[in-house]
Amino acid sequence: MTKLTSFAFVGAGGYIGTFVLSAFLAQAPNSATLVVLTRNPNNVKYPRRVNVAKVDDYDDIDAVADIFSQYKTDVVISTVGYGGFQAQRRMADAARKAGAVKLFVPSEFGSPTDGAPDEYPSFQEKDKIAGEVFASSLHSTPFKGHVLEYIESIGLPWARIYTGGFINRAIVSVTGVRVNDKINIIGKGNTPVSFTFEEDIAGFLAYVFTSLNTDRLSNRIFRLEGDRASLRDIAKWYDKEVAYVDAIPGPGSELRSMLSRVFESGAGSTGWNFELEREGEGEEAAGSANKLWLGHRWKGIKDIITRL
Incomplete structure (x- = not known):
């Protein structure tokens, strides 16, 4: 039943990342902590409210964990592009090492990827990252064996955002x-x-992560439309x-x-449900998460x- 108050962003200088950070600046209370992790802190001029943490090497798990600990990070939000997917494993390990991170949001922001077949290799890569590091949908049978053991060992809650x-x-x-x-x-x-409109995607993230308790966010797929x-x-x-x-x-x-x-x-x-090859229903239907953003x-x- 905990509210989230400290947010770390990886990939904030990318396309969807800029929308996400702007939405948090607009919606998060002044008491919230916002920190951007970046290799090149001088490339982008961020508002004064944003803390900028330089990361020389994302493979240095101890250094990244120290940043999460310093800012008492509750949520790590990744908006990295395809080239940065692999680095999310190290970020998750750093979040676990920091000890206080309550939620990890991997870079999805597209069509469903859980259980994606071989003809969609980039979707499989997203699903594999999300599965191995955070949790696997029960449909993701190719990764089910060692995935559940890894999840059990790190105990890192996750949230996946499907936007179309x-x-x-x-x-x-x-x-x-x-x-x-x-x-x-x-x-x-x-x-x-x-x-889904990019500003609506970002606004939804900022709204639910600053308004809802962790029990309504953890280990869930949010389907927007x-x-x-x-x-x-x-x-x-x-x-x-x-x-x-x-x-x-x-x-x-x-x-x-x-x-x-x-x-x-x-x-x-x-x-979409890849295993059943049809649309989901109820909480698994397209746009089922829209209602969480009240009045929007x-x-x-x-x-x-x-x-x-």
Whole structure:
């Protein structure tokens, strides 16, 4: 029944990390402690209220643990990109060593990853990190054996945040619309996909982590959804021609194409269950966590994007 008052951010200078830190600055009480861990403290000028802790080497578990201890950290929030996923293992070990960390939030912020199949290797990497370090969904059978032993030994509570695609980024990126002015689709494009506005994602984190007790946050998956649309819906809304393709055009085609296949399969919904190959229900449904942000109006795609 403990409230959380001290928050450490890793990856705060990245895309979604900047939104998250801004939301905590806006919502966290003045008594809350906010600390950013960074290798390059001079690269970003943070507000005076933010404590900046220089980390020379994230492999130095003792040094990172000392930072968590110094600031009496309750929550470690990771918003690192793909290249930083592996470092989260060391961060978790540092959190355990510090002793007082009550919650670790790994970098998810996308579609569901628990139990992801082999065709989505980057999703598997997220799930493996979250599983090995924090907890594994019961669906994550490839990691179930040694995972539960590790969890039992470190006793580090976790929270995973599924958001679907970022409204400002995913629609442009996954459709390749900026390349040929068309909504490029692998498959039929009729499958509904979850999308959430970046500021709503960050605001939700700041609200629940500063308002709710730990018993409502620990060892839970939070499924957000600001809007729900198929790629064909989006093409119609913005009067764009549809192109059915084998690969999404433009830079990063391999990743864009993988995400397009995710959307087509149904796994772009934050309620997707890989084991059952269908949408979840109740607390496992897309957008089921939205209600925790009391009184908030979630913005949709057409609220944010006026033209493509």
